[in-house]
Amino acid sequence: MAQEAFDLIDLLARERSLPLIDYARLISSFDEAGVAEYAAELARGKRREVYGDIVFVRGLIEISNICGNDCYYCGIRKSNAHCQRYALSDQEILDCCQEGYQLGLRTFVLQGGESGAYSVERICRLAHDIKTSFVDCSLTLSLGEYHYAAYQAMKQAGADRYLLRHETANAAHYALLHPGSMSFSNRMRCLRDLKALGFQAGCGMMVGSPGQTHDILAEDLKFIEEYAPEMCGIGPFIPHSQTPFAQHPAGSLSLTAFLLSLLRLMHPNVLLPATTALGSLEEGGREKGILSGANVVMPNLSPPALRERYSLYNNKLSSGAESAQNLEELRQRIASAGCAMSLKKGDHLPL
Numbered sequence: 001m002a003q004e005a006f007d008l009i010d011l012l013a014r015e016r017s018l019p020l021i022d023y024a025r026l027i028s029s030f031d032e033a034g035v036a037e038y039a040a041e042l043a044r045g046k047r048r049e050v051y052g053d054i055v056f057v058r059g060l061i062e063i064s065n066i067c068g069n070d071c072y073y074c075g076i077r078k079s080n081a082h083c084q085r086y087a088l089s090d091q092e093i094l095d096c097c098q099e100g101y102q103l104g105l106r107t108f109v110l111q112g113g114e115s116g117a118y119s120v121e122r123i124c125r126l127a128h129d130i131k132t133s134f135v136d137c138s139l140t141l142s143l144g145e146y147h148y149a150a151y152q153a154m155k156q157a158g159a160d161r162y163l164l165r166h167e168t169a170n171a172a173h174y175a176l177l178h179p180g181s182m183s184f185s186n187r188m189r190c191l192r193d194l195k196a197l198g199f200q201a202g203c204g205m206m207v208g209s210p211g212q213t214h215d216i217l218a219e220d221l222k223f224i225e226e227y228a229p230e231m232c233g234i235g236p237f238i239p240h241s242q243t244p245f246a247q248h249p250a251g252s253l254s255l256t257a258f259l260l261s262l263l264r265l266m267h268p269n270v271l272l273p274a275t276t277a278l279g280s281l282e283e284g285g286r287e288k289g290i291l292s293g294a295n296v297v298m299p300n301l302s303p304p305a306l307r308e309r310y311s312l313y314n315n316k317l318s319s320g321a322e323s324a325q326n327l328e329e330l331r332q333r334i335a336s337a338g339c340a341m342s343l344k345k346g347d348h349l350p351l
């Protein structure tokens, strides 16, 4: 079996594509001797060819935890009455950008709960203000599902990139993770619209979410292969005590790392974060992600007093190297994983 896995990794590196069944075989071999290490080594080589040994930094501003959705896995779901809600004012958001700019950051990511505090007009005004105040910066939005016209207005207002994890590429699994008010088909429609509008678009999923199987993860890989996102955010599922999945075990760090390597082989130029969830799961998780082929980190740039309220899962890190105020620690940790930290905009490069 192990030899087959090595061959499949070579094939993926060469063809950037595998049949669905081979993705499933490969995923199931992730803990066989030497397999993940081999994929990581090839992944580092691909990253080096496209970007050099560079990890880009994005300042993450969690603008609001008010959410109209009720995703069963998420700590800021509407039904969590224990969540203390907040929404930053426009000025507070601009102040975060200003602080990030002074720290040297050149990409800001605005992330927040859905259908809550911000109208489309307000998001557009903010996007415009940020892009005109910080002309040499990129702006990423991660604010959930909207209609085409809303995304179009955000793009015209100046937003460059949009992150919307697909969460799972399997419709039945999507229905297990989300209430009936949310639909897989609308999520896919959003992702198509974002691409069509010319955003640098990002999808992604949790690893080890309830009900996920290796076959479903294979479907995720096939979807990502075909969607060809400019960015892809994957991280382990981590339970949150105030959700229906409170008792479900967290996802595996080593499987997440292996998937990062496969994504790097599939799309050598994809911008691939070593996510906060990876760093939160285990000490050294972020570094393992970088060693597996990740090339982005997104430290927290939100007002420190509010950070713990953006609790998507238990023990989510927002201090130390996860805090934008500690770029020196982050630089050292990235260096320990063999890469150099870059504060440049770090746009997606064509192959």
Ligand code: 5AD
Binding pocket: 073, 074, 075, 165, 167, 205, 206, 235, 236, 237, 238, 239, 240, 277, 312, 313
């Ligand atoms: N564990 C890990 N990731 C989570 N997210 C939400 N809840 C959790 C959790 N319990 C992820 C989702 C979402 C992103 C903002 O955070 O994938 O898209």
